[in-house]
Amino acid sequence: NAGVMQNPRHLVRRRGQEARLRCSPMKGHSHVYWYRQLPEEGLKFMVYLQKENIIDESGMPKERFSAEFPKEGPSILRIQQVVRGDSAAYFCASSWDPNSGNTIYFGEGSWLTVV
Amino acid sequence: SQQGEEDPQALSIQEGENATMNCSYKTSINNLQWYRQNSGRGLVHLILIRSNEREKHSGRLRVTLDTSKKSSSLLITASRAADTASYFCATDLGTYKYIFGTGTRLKVLA
Numbered sequence: 001n002a003g004v005m006q007n008p009r010h011l012v013r014r015r016g017q018e019a020r021l022r023c024s025p026m027k028g029h030s031h032v033y034w035y036r037q038l039p040e041e042g043l044k045f046m047v048y049l050q051k052e053n054i055i056d057e058s059g060m061p062k063e064r065f066s067a068e069f070p071k072e073g074p075s076i077l078r079i080q081q082v083v084r085g086d087s088a089a090y091f092c093a094s095s096w097d098p099n100s101g102n103t104i105y106f107g108e109g110s111w112l113t114v115v
Numbered sequence: 116s117q118q119g120e121e122d123p124q125a126l127s128i129q130e131g132e133n134a135t136m137n138c139s140y141k142t143s144i145n146n147l148q149w150y151r152q153n154s155g156r157g158l159v160h161l162i163l164i165r166s167n168e169r170e171k172h173s174g175r176l177r178v179t180l181d182t183s184k185k186s187s188s189l190l191i192t193a194s195r196a197a198d199t200a201s202y203f204c205a206t207d208l209g210t211y212k213y214i215f216g217t218g219t220r221l222k223v224l225a
Binding site: 091105 | 156211
């Protein structure tokens with residue numbers, strides 16, 4: 001009964017490159033969230049997706065960031081033309097039905113370093 | 116200031132003592148959740164408490180919720196060195212979106 005799986009765990013990119021972070025939700029979960037955590041800070045909401053739909057992307061920077069959750073396969077958070085300020089831990093979480101107050105479960109995170 | 120603020124920001128106690136962390140929030144919620152995060156790791160879910168509940172227990176953890184004061188507390192009894200971590204509360208704002216505070220960094224000294 002695997003939990004939320006994220007990969008890669010650690011990723012190093014040079015400025016201007018692209019970063020792709022993947023997240024497979026827990027079995028049976030169709031709701032996926034992405035959060036970003038800067039050092040010594042809490043988690044900041046980025047985007048909430050259901051299968052094939054972006055429900056709320058109010059926390060996503062307007063440029064360079066995009067997210068998808070296709071019908072098949074993992075959710076992808078894509079950061080184009082990375083800058084040093086993108087260095088952070090990116091956490092994916094999933095839930096069965098958030099509107100019923102279900103617990104959201106987190107993955108171990110993807111730690112992006114931009115050099 | 117943001118929804119879901121924990122205090123204190125940092126707490127250092129001796130093994131065996133109790134640790135209490137508080138969380139305050141601003142708007143109505145359906146649920147409040149507490150998480151633990153060890154350095155360099157993901158968040159581990161501890162307890163979910165619904166707005167119509169006042170207290171929940173799980174092992175050495177006790178969570179209270181006071182909706183009139185818009186606050187929650189997490190009590191860890193008989194702390195252990197392994198409890199050293201950051202603790203976050205997350206509030207749902209009545210929707211699917213959970214907002215996290217900046218956390219309390221707990222250090223338990225052996």
